[in-house]
Amino acid sequence: MLRSSLYELLEAVVLTTAAFALTLILFGAFVAYFGHNPLDVYYVLYLGSFARSISIENTLTQAAPLMLTALCTAIPARAGLLVIGGEGALVVGGIATVLVGVHLAGFPFALGILIMMLAGALAGGLWIGAAGALRQYRGVNETISTLLLNYIAIAILNHLISGPIRDYDQVLRTASWSIPETLMVGVLPGFDVHWGLVVGIVLCQLLYVAMRQTTFGFGVDILGGNERAAQLAGLPINRMVLICCFIGGAAAGLAGTMEVVAVHGFASDSLVVGFGYAGILIAFLARHNPMAIILVAILLGGISASGGLLQRRFDLPDATTAVLQGILFMMVLASNTAYGRLNFLRPKGI
Amino acid sequence: MSSNPFKPSRRDILKSSANVLAAGALMSVLPDLANANGNVTVGFIYVGPRQDFGWNQAHWDAAKKVAAIDGIKVVEQENVPETAEVEKVMESMIELDGAKVIFGTSFGYWKHILKMAEKYPDVLFTHIGAIWKEGDPKNVIGYRGYTEEPHYLCGMAAARMSKTGKLGFIGSKPLYFIYNNCNAFVLGAKSVNPDITCNVVITGEWNNPVKEAETTNSLIDQGCDVIVANVDSPKVSIETCERRGVFSCGYHSDLSSLAPKGFLTGAEWNWASGVEFVKAFTEGKPYPNLKRGGFREDMVALSPFGEAVPEEVRKEVLAAKQGFIDDTLQIYTGPLKDNEGNVVLKEGEVKANSDVPFKLGVKFWVDGIIG
Numbered sequence: 001m002l003r004s005s006l007y008e009l010l011e012a013v014v015l016t017t018a019a020f021a022l023t024l025i026l027f028g029a030f031v032a033y034f035g036h037n038p039l040d041v042y043y044v045l046y047l048g049s050f051a052r053s054i055s056i057e058n059t060l061t062q063a064a065p066l067m068l069t070a071l072c073t074a075i076p077a078r079a080g081l082l083v084i085g086g087e088g089a090l091v092v093g094g095i096a097t098v099l100v101g102v103h104l105a106g107f108p109f110a111l112g113i114l115i116m117m118l119a120g121a122l123a124g125g126l127w128i129g130a131a132g133a134l135r136q137y138r139g140v141n142e143t144i145s146t147l148l149l150n151y152i153a154i155a156i157l158n159h160l161i162s163g164p165i166r167d168y169d170q171v172l173r174t175a176s177w178s179i180p181e182t183l184m185v186g187v188l189p190g191f192d193v194h195w196g197l198v199v200g201i202v203l204c205q206l207l208y209v210a211m212r213q214t215t216f217g218f219g220v221d222i223l224g225g226n227e228r229a230a231q232l233a234g235l236p237i238n239r240m241v242l243i244c245c246f247i248g249g250a251a252a253g254l255a256g257t258m259e260v261v262a263v264h265g266f267a268s269d270s271l272v273v274g275f276g277y278a279g280i281l282i283a284f285l286a287r288h289n290p291m292a293i294i295l296v297a298i299l300l301g302g303i304s305a306s307g308g309l310l311q312r313r314f315d316l317p318d319a320t321t322a323v324l325q326g327i328l329f330m331m332v333l334a335s336n337t338a339y340g341r342l343n344f345l346r347p348k349g350i
Numbered sequence: 351m352s353s354n355p356f357k358p359s360r361r362d363i364l365k366s367s368a369n370v371l372a373a374g375a376l377m378s379v380l381p382d383l384a385n386a387n388g389n390v391t392v393g394f395i396y397v398g399p400r401q402d403f404g405w406n407q408a409h410w411d412a413a414k415k416v417a418a419i420d421g422i423k424v425v426e427q428e429n430v431p432e433t434a435e436v437e438k439v440m441e442s443m444i445e446l447d448g449a450k451v452i453f454g455t456s457f458g459y460w461k462h463i464l465k466m467a468e469k470y471p472d473v474l475f476t477h478i479g480a481i482w483k484e485g486d487p488k489n490v491i492g493y494r495g496y497t498e499e500p501h502y503l504c505g506m507a508a509a510r511m512s513k514t515g516k517l518g519f520i521g522s523k524p525l526y527f528i529y530n531n532c533n534a535f536v537l538g539a540k541s542v543n544p545d546i547t548c549n550v551v552i553t554g555e556w557n558n559p560v561k562e563a564e565t566t567n568s569l570i571d572q573g574c575d576v577i578v579a580n581v582d583s584p585k586v587s588i589e590t591c592e593r594r595g596v597f598s599c600g601y602h603s604d605l606s607s608l609a610p611k612g613f614l615t616g617a618e619w620n621w622a623s624g625v626e627f628v629k630a631f632t633e634g635k636p637y638p639n640l641k642r643g644g645f646r647e648d649m650v651a652l653s654p655f656g657e658a659v660p661e662e663v664r665k666e667v668l669a670a671k672q673g674f675i676d677d678t679l680q681i682y683t684g685p686l687k688d689n690e691g692n693v694v695l696k697e698g699e700v701k702a703n704s705d706v707p708f709k710l711g712v713k714f715w716v717d718g719i720i721g
Contacts, residue, residue, distance in 0.1 A: 047446065054445045058438035158554050162524055171710050172457035172479045174523050192441075194434060263434045269555075270458055273431040308439050312425040312447060318399070 011342055019331040026327050036314050044313050048306025055305060060193045063301030065090070065259060067200030067293055069279025071207060071251035072128065074288040076142070078211060079244040080224040085131060085146025086252040087276025088153030089124035093253025095157055096123035097260040098165065098267045101179030112183040117199075117257050124253015125246040127153065132245030136238045142245075154272055161268055175268035185262045196258030201294055203251055208290040220244060252276060281325070285332050300325065389423040390450050390632050392416055393443035395436060396428045397456035398557065404583035405556075408603040409455040409478075412621035416453075416628050425449065432458025440466045444473055451628055452476070463490060474631045476624060482640045493623050493641040495649035496703060497527065497601075498534035499674045500617030501578070502681055503652055503667050504599040505538025507614045508576035509546050510663045511597050512539075517548040518574030519719075520565050522556050522581045529712045531580050531601075531617070534681045536718050542666070549574055550721035557582040566590040576614065588613065597658065604653045615667070616653030623649060644703055645674040674703065688714035 028038030049059050072086035100119040104112045131149060134140040158174075160166075165176045185195045211217035223230040223240055230237055256271060264270055282300055286292035307321030392413075400410040406428070417424040425447050430436050436459050443449040444466075451474045454463045460477055467475045467487035475490045482492035508517050517539060521528040532550055539546045549572060551565045562579060566587045569577055578599040579587035585608060591598035592609035600606065600616020623641055630637040643649040652671060655664050673679030680703055684695030694714060695701065701708045715721070 048442065052445065054438075054441050058442055061434050061438050162554065171526050172460070172481065174525065192437075259433070264461070268432075268458070270432045273433055304435075305438065305442075308427045308430070308442055309446060311427050312393075312443070318427075318429045 011339060014342065015335040015338055016332070019328070019335040023324070023328045023331045026331075027324050030323060030327075031314075031316070031320075034316065036316070041310065041314065044309050045303070045306045048309035049302030054192075057192045058305040059298060059302040060197050061301070062304050063297040064194060064196035064200050065255045065275040066278050066282055066297040066301065067204055068196070068251045068255035068258070069276045070282035070286065070293045070297060071203065071279075071290060072124075072248040072276070073280045073283035074286065074290060074293060075207060075211075075248040075251070076128070076132070076241075076244045077283060077288040078217075078224045079220045079241055080227060081132070081135070081241065081245070082143045083128060083131065083146045083245065083248055084143055084280050085128050085149050085249070085276070086255075086279040087272065087274070088146070088150035089127045089249040089252035090256040090259070090276050091150075091153040091157050091271050092127045093120035093124040093256025094260050094267045094271045095153075095160060095176075095256075096120050096253070097257040098176045098179060101183060101260065102177045104183060105180040107183070109183065112180075113185060113261060116179070116183070116261055117254060120253040120257030120260075121250035122253070124256065125250035127253070128249025129242055129246040132242045136241050150276065157267060157271065158269070165267075167266065170266075173268055176266045178266040179260065181265070183261065184265055187262070194258065194262035196255065196262055199254060199258055200297070203254070204290040204294050207247065207251075211290060216240070216243075252279070281329060285329065287336070303328075389421050390628075391423045391425060391443075391448050392451040392453065392628055393440070393447065393449035394424060394426045394453045395430050395439055395443075395455060395459070396426070397430060397432065397458075398582060399428050400426065402557075402583040403585035403605055403608065404581070404602045406455065406582070408619045409453070409621055411603060412624045413453070415622050415625050419625060419628060421632070422628060430456075432456060432462075434462070437462045437466055440475075441469075444470055450474065451631060453624060454478075474627065474637075476627060478621070480640055480642050486639070488639065491627055491637060491639055491641065493621075493627075493638075493649070495619050495621075495647075496642070496644035496709075497617050497619065497650055498530040498681055498709070499644040499703065500650050500652050501531045502534040502538035502541075502674075502679075503670055504578060504615055504617055505535040505540075506542050506667050506670060507655075507659060507663055508535070508578070508597065508599060509539035509541075509543040510666070511614055511658065512543075512546065512576050514573045514575045515543065515546050516572070516574045517546060518566070518569035518572075518577035519548050519550045520562060520569070520577065520579040520581060520587060521550060521552045523554065524552055526710050526712050528552070528580050529715065530709050532719065533712065533714075533716045535578060535599075536716055537681055538670075540718055541670075546718060548719050550715065550719055552721075553581065555581075559583070559586040562587050563590050567594070570594050570596055578617075600653050606654050606656055610657065612658060613653075613656035614659055615655050618651040618653055620649050620651045642704070642706060645671055646677055646703075677703070682708070687717040689717050689719045690714075691717075 031041045032038050049055055069086035072089055073083055076083040096119040097116045101116045131142050131145045134145050135142040161176045162174045167175055167177045187194050219235045220240055259271055282296045286296040303321055303324055310316050310320055311318055394413045396406040398406045400406045413424050427439055430439050440452050453476050455478055457479050460479055463475045463477050467490045471489055477492050478494055480492040480494035482490055519532045536548045549569055553561045562581055563586050576597040577591050580601055584601050588598045588605055588608045592612045597612045597614050598609055599614050603618055605616055606613045627637050670679055680700050682701035684699035685697045686695040688694050
């Protein structure tokens with residue numbers, strides 16, 4: 001038992017390392033084609049993402065919302081659903097936060113934040129939960145419905161901020177009313193990364209434990225592995241799907257809350273910047289493991305953090321980082337096919 | 351050196367490998383050294399691609415002018431969203447590239463610029479909204495041109511060229527400057543043809559080429575034969591007009607090359623004030639915290655006329671431009687009604703072109719606008 005889990009760990013480390021090494025080689029060839037020394041480019045990637053404390057802050061700031069939106073795809077995926085509605089859930093979470101937050105002037109800080117977080121999580125949870133319900137009770141494909149719900153959420157946001165909740169004092173953009181200044185959480189003490197990072201890491205760990213150590217998580221894994229088997233075992237499938245969708249949506253909704261209470265203070269089209277879609281990528285790279293999401297989000301955060309420096313130092317187009325992410329995505333997916341086939345690693349007897 | 355390059359001696363090999371090692375060692379510090387040779391580094395941050403035939407390109411044009419100053423090195427980053435990310439980009443430019451001046455060229459950067467300006471008091475920040483007010487950090491400059499002035503001139507040319515008497519205006523968001531641009535466009539048109547009308551469509555997005563093309567087509571189908579698009583990149587709209595054989599006006603930067611046949615003229619920004627700011631800052635001279643202006647202050651420009659525009663129209667438009675320079679021509683003059691019949695300005699009432707508080711409050715469409 002111990003030997004086999006050691007083997008699994010070794011396998012994951014070897015395959016991931018190989019995928020990364022191949023990615024770096026291919027990306028090196030790509031930049032060399034454009035006349036840049038790959039070693040220079042790697043150095044700048046490192047400089048921009050992890051070399052200095054401001055680089056690390058940059059990386060973690062980029063990673064923070066992605067951890068939460070990745071959960072929106074990862075948790076339902078464990079139950080066998082493909083949910084791509086993180087963008088919309090984030091937006092409704094942000095809207096709910098503002099709608100509740102503007103009425104909280106004078107509330108104690110902690111209570112106010114808690115209420116706004118609950119509002120964001122509830123809105124996001126119900127948003128994706130609705131897609132789960134449509135699937136279980138009406139047979140609507142959840143991938144299509146969550147994709148379309150993204151557009152609906154964005155349309156609702158645009159409607160609200162250009163009329164009903166518009167703050168006309170913001171002359172240069174259409175934005176909602178702001179939440180009270182006293183209820184902004186800002187950045188971590190002594191470290192210029194906003195509190196969304198803490199929320200993301202804590203939630204990923206909680207969900208890791210919930211998915212690994214509870215009978216509910218065990219049941220979800222059975223459901224994700226084989227729905228018929230889960231049915232035969234008498235598991236409450238509908239309820240489990242709804243709960244997974246709710247949890248995923250709540251995580252993305254919290255991402256919206258954190259954008260509002262830690263960064264903007266209001267809802268605007270700055271909520272619609274692709275965090276939800278980047279989260280899908282991260283969930284798949286992390287193979288829907290909440291703990292791995294933390295690492296992958298930091299990794300991709302690092303890539304986008306250093307992407308700016310690549311542009312500035314080598315005059316490479318912004319799409320360069322998308323190329324790097326794309327190669328990485330392909331390599332990790334390709335390496336997934338090699339699981340269970342590395343016989344040379346396997347100790348004798350298992 | 352004796353050696354045949356194809357048969358290197360041991361010494362050659364040693365030497366060349368030493369070179370490789372040295373180059374490698376040097377290389378790893380090069381990116382830092384590259385900026386440390388006494389130059390002042392200036393960072394430009396764009397919200398979209400800088401070659402967008404529009405908003406960002408207008409700033410890129412200014413960046414090229416700044417880069418042409420002696421001893422100035424420009425670093426640029428595109429596609430930076432208006433989130434916490436832009437703060438990190440500014441910090442990265444300041445700390446890793448040694449930037450001393452940061453140009454934040456999108457509205458939504460404002461809050462983040464204020465935050466960074468307090469954190470880095472030695473760095474100069476500029477923002478294109480011109481909403482700096484007393485109490486904001488002194489190392490911040492807000493600047494912006496009155497694009498309603500060139501829109502007025504576009505409207506004159508449009509009315510002279512239109513056969514149907516119907517113009518089209520595509521706006522991105524319901525914001526004060528979009529109202530002003532459209533009103534000025536129509537008031538300019540009405541100054542030469544009082545019966546002209548203008549259909550307005552607001553797309554709700556800064557940048558949505560599909561919607562902009564659909565809107566352009568629909569305006570043409572309704573009979574509009576001169577169209578101006580106030581979106582981040584009017585490229586798609588102008589190209590659609592050209593294909594459909596109607597006239598178009600540009601916005602942001604010189605877009606005359608997009609429509610050789612149908613382009614009339616365009617309303618351009620002139621962000622080159624950035625050059626003054628950078629010079630003043632590096633030479634230790636005072637700089638304004640707020641700079642606004644139109645033709646008079648050389649902060650806006652008119653695109654070159656397209657070949658379709660006859661000489662007498664050009665003369666008429668340029669005369670009006672001189673009126674803005676001499677401050678003898680005002681856009682908002684009474685009597686003026688909005689398109690719901692409410693009186694905005696009474697007979698004899700005039701708002702100066704520099705009356706920013708009035709313009710900030712404009713939320714009406716003038717008479718003649720449909721939509």
